[in-house]
Amino acid sequence: MMLQASKVRQLCPNYFSSGNIQMMMTSASKDVQVSVTPASCLHDESVQIRAEGLAPNQDVTLYCSMKDTRNVHYLSIAHYKADDSGQVDVNTMESLGGSYASLFPMGLIGTLHPAPSEYKFTRFFKRDVVNPNILELSVYDGHLTEEEVCAPECQKPLASTQHERHYMGPGVQRIPVRYGKVRGTLFLPAGEGPFPGVVDMFGTAGGLLEYRSAQLASRGIASLALAFFAYDDLPKSLEEFNISYFEEAVEFLLKHEKILKPNVGAVGVSKGGDLVLSLATHIPEVKAGVWINGCNANVQSAFNLRDSVFPGLEFDLGKVKIEDGVMDCFETVNNPADYPETIIPIEKADANFLFLVGNADRNWKSVMYCDQAIERLKKAGRNNYEVHRYDLGHLARPPYSPFCISSYHKLISGPILWGGVAKPHICAQEEAWETTLAFLFKNLTNMKGKL
Numbered sequence: 001m002m003l004q005a006s007k008v009r010q011l012c013p014n015y016f017s018s019g020n021i022q023m024m025m026t027s028a029s030k031d032v033q034v035s036v037t038p039a040s041c042l043h044d045e046s047v048q049i050r051a052e053g054l055a056p057n058q059d060v061t062l063y064c065s066m067k068d069t070r071n072v073h074y075l076s077i078a079h080y081k082a083d084d085s086g087q088v089d090v091n092t093m094e095s096l097g098g099s100y101a102s103l104f105p106m107g108l109i110g111t112l113h114p115a116p117s118e119y120k121f122t123r124f125f126k127r128d129v130v131n132p133n134i135l136e137l138s139v140y141d142g143h144l145t146e147e148e149v150c151a152p153e154c155q156k157p158l159a160s161t162q163h164e165r166h167y168m169g170p171g172v173q174r175i176p177v178r179y180g181k182v183r184g185t186l187f188l189p190a191g192e193g194p195f196p197g198v199v200d201m202f203g204t205a206g207g208l209l210e211y212r213s214a215q216l217a218s219r220g221i222a223s224l225a226l227a228f229f230a231y232d233d234l235p236k237s238l239e240e241f242n243i244s245y246f247e248e249a250v251e252f253l254l255k256h257e258k259i260l261k262p263n264v265g266a267v268g269v270s271k272g273g274d275l276v277l278s279l280a281t282h283i284p285e286v287k288a289g290v291w292i293n294g295c296n297a298n299v300q301s302a303f304n305l306r307d308s309v310f311p312g313l314e315f316d317l318g319k320v321k322i323e324d325g326v327m328d329c330f331e332t333v334n335n336p337a338d339y340p341e342t343i344i345p346i347e348k349a350d351a352n353f354l355f356l357v358g359n360a361d362r363n364w365k366s367v368m369y370c371d372q373a374i375e376r377l378k379k380a381g382r383n384n385y386e387v388h389r390y391d392l393g394h395l396a397r398p399p400y401s402p403f404c405i406s407s408y409h410k411l412i413s414g415p416i417l418w419g420g421v422a423k424p425h426i427c428a429q430e431e432a433w434e435t436t437l438a439f440l441f442k443n444l445t446n447m448k449g450k451l
Contacts, residue, residue, distance in 0.1 A: 032158040034062070034139045040164040042218055043133070043211075044399045044433060046106050047163065049090040051139040054082040054158075061098065061140040062090070063149050063157070064108040065115075069127045073115040074402060075150070076100075076108050079143040088139075097143065100423060109135065109165075110426035112402040116146055121326070121415035123395075123407030129167040129214040130174060136162055165400070167211050169218035174210075177224065179252040181245055183234055184226040185210050186256070187217035193258035195222040196265065196444035199249050199279065199286075203270030204238060204300070204411050206230030212267070215398045219437055221444075222259055223267075224249060228275070238271075240302040243282050246275070250285050263287040265440050269396060270364065274299050277344045277373070278310075280351035288443035289349075290436055292356045292396050293366040296373035297336035297343045313342040326406045328417045330362050336372060346373060347380035354439040355385060356432050358392030362419030366394070388435055390428035393420020399430045 031053035041047060054060060060082060065075040076099040080088045091105045100107040114122045126133065138157035140149065148154055168174065171190025177183065185208065189195050200213045200223045208231045213223035226249050229235045253259050265288035268276040273294015280289035282305060295313065303310040319331040336343050346353070357370045370387060377385055390396075395404055395418045403425055409416040 032139065034137055034159045034161050036135075036137060036161060036163040039161075040132070041166065042169055042215070043165045043167050043401075044215055044219075046400070046430075047109070048105070049108060049137065051080075051082070051088040051159070052086065054086040054088065054139075056082065056084050056086050058082040058086065058141070059143050060088060060158070061142065061144045061149065062088070062108060063138045063140060063144075064112060064135055066112065066133055066135045068124055070125075072118055072122055072124075074112040074118075074124060075115045075146060076111045076113065077144065077146055077149060078108055102423075104423055106400055106426065107423070108137070109400050110403055111422050113404075115150060117150065119408070121406055121408045123404045124402040125209070126167065126211045129210045132164040132166040134162060134164055136160060167214040167218070172214065172217045174214070177252065178232075180248050182226070182249045182252055183232045184208060184224050184249070185213065186253075187213045187223050187225065188258055189217045189220045189222060193222070194260040195220060195258055196440060197222040197224070197253045197256070197259040198265040198267050198288075198290075198440060198444075199223075199246070199253065200225050201228065201266070201268040201272030201275050203272055205409065206238075206411075211401075212398055216267075216437075216440075221437070221440055222253070222256075224253055238301045240304060241275075241278075242304045243278070243306065246279050247283055250279070250283055254285060260445060263444060265289065265444050267292070267436070267440075269293055270394065271299055274344060277346050277349075277353075278303055280353065281344055281346050281349040284350060287351045288354075288440055289351055290354045290356065290439065291370075291373075292432075293358045293361050293364060293392070293394050295333070295336065295364060295366075295369045296346070296376070297339065297369075299333065299342075310344070311339075311342055313339055326415045326417050327412060328362060329412075330365065330417075333364060336369065343372075343376070345376075347376055347382055349384070351384065352439075352443045353377075353385040354436065355387045356392075356396060356435070357387065357389045358394060358396055358420070359389055360391055360420045360425065361394045362417045363394035386435075386439065388432065390432055391421070391424035392428045392432065393425050394418040395420070396432060397429060398433050400426070401429070 078095040078098040099111040138160040173188040175186040208227040213225035216223040266276045267290040269292035273291040276289040297313040321328040
């Protein structure tokens with residue numbers, strides 16, 4: 001069963017107790033307080049942020065900051081005017097400026113971005129999912145800029161508090177995987193199981209990313225975060241793929257005593273999206289595929305099947321546009337319709353598909369790729385799919401991950417444009433996450449799951 005947020009706190013009150021997070025009062029006035037409720041929670045949960053004890057109609061700046069595992073400093077600010085009772089409630093009041101404006105309850109967390117002193121094209125990666133993100137929230141007198149808040153001579157905050165956001169819920173297990181050639185990490189939900197299982201994949205950044213798998217497990221879905229290049233003893237570059245590697249990953253999942261038999265799902269974003277389509281098409285045990293801003297063709301690298309090879313859809317780097325030092329690669333991937341030999345024959349899949357499409361994706365033409373995939377299924381008389389279109393950029397992640405419109409990409413050795421606008425992107429991630437969980441539970445357990 002999926003762990004509801006309220007149930008987690010009921011079963012493990014000490015883990016998410018506000019007593020674990022102590023209020024730090026740093027101002028001369030002990031009457032001012034800033035609070036986050038709950039003080040500690042799972043990363044996909046929303047919170048309520050308040051400042052109290054202020055002067056009526058006082059102008060204040062709310063400041064949120066945290067550091068990632070590389071010690072990069074991220075921050076966000078928002079300008080508010082206290083009400084007649086001297087209170088600011090972020091859930092009901094509009095920001096007057098800063099990192100965002102208007103009513104945006106999770107804006108302080110969702111708009112966290114590199115501080116002025118950091119390289120601005122830095123993308124937040126959570127490598128250490130065992131430990132939570134620790135955020136500090138402060139309230140300052142007046143409407144300050146980011147530079148003013150970060151300056152050494154800046155006034156002390158009127159009040160501060162800390163807030164913890166956990167990727168792994170109580171009882172979730174993290175198990176490094178070296179099974180045959182398979183490299184990754186398995187995340188198991190708390191309890192005896194069995195649990196629905198998925199293979200979780202990312203894109204051309206390579207390596208191993210675990211944060212989505214940790215969050216899936218915290219919601220009752222066992223997830224194998226699967227590396228497929230640039231990790232451990234795997235190939236260092238995207239040269240080619242072999243179906244046998246992914247078959248071995250599925251075999252590993254289904255051999256585990258806590259995985260619900262006889263089928264699994266697959267989740268993937270970007271390059272991981274077309275891998276999802278390939279797994280669902282060519283591996284009979286994969287019955288549910290979540291495609292996130294991917295392609296309908298096999299992109300870049302040859303994909304070796306048992307008795308044939310799918311060539312990779314290539315890039316035309318001459319179509320790269322550069323503006324303000326950022327590469328816009330929207331036009332670079334060739335149109336799959338012009339290279340039908342690269343298109344994945346998803347109409348042959350004995351699986352259900354969920355297509356999560358970012359209308360604001362500026363990295364790939366995800367809208368076009370999805371339309372081509374659906375057209376292919378319709379022509380074959382298939383109705384085994386759902387399509388959900390959102391105002392998302394390319395980097396569609398579980399809720400409240402710091403929004404990133406562009407960042408450095410090591411494959412191209414420069415900053416790349418991902419697309420999206422902060423508020424609609426962050427809000428869309430909430431709905432897309434609920435849709436993903438519901439789809440996986442429905443298709444792997446016939447249960448409906450939601451946050």
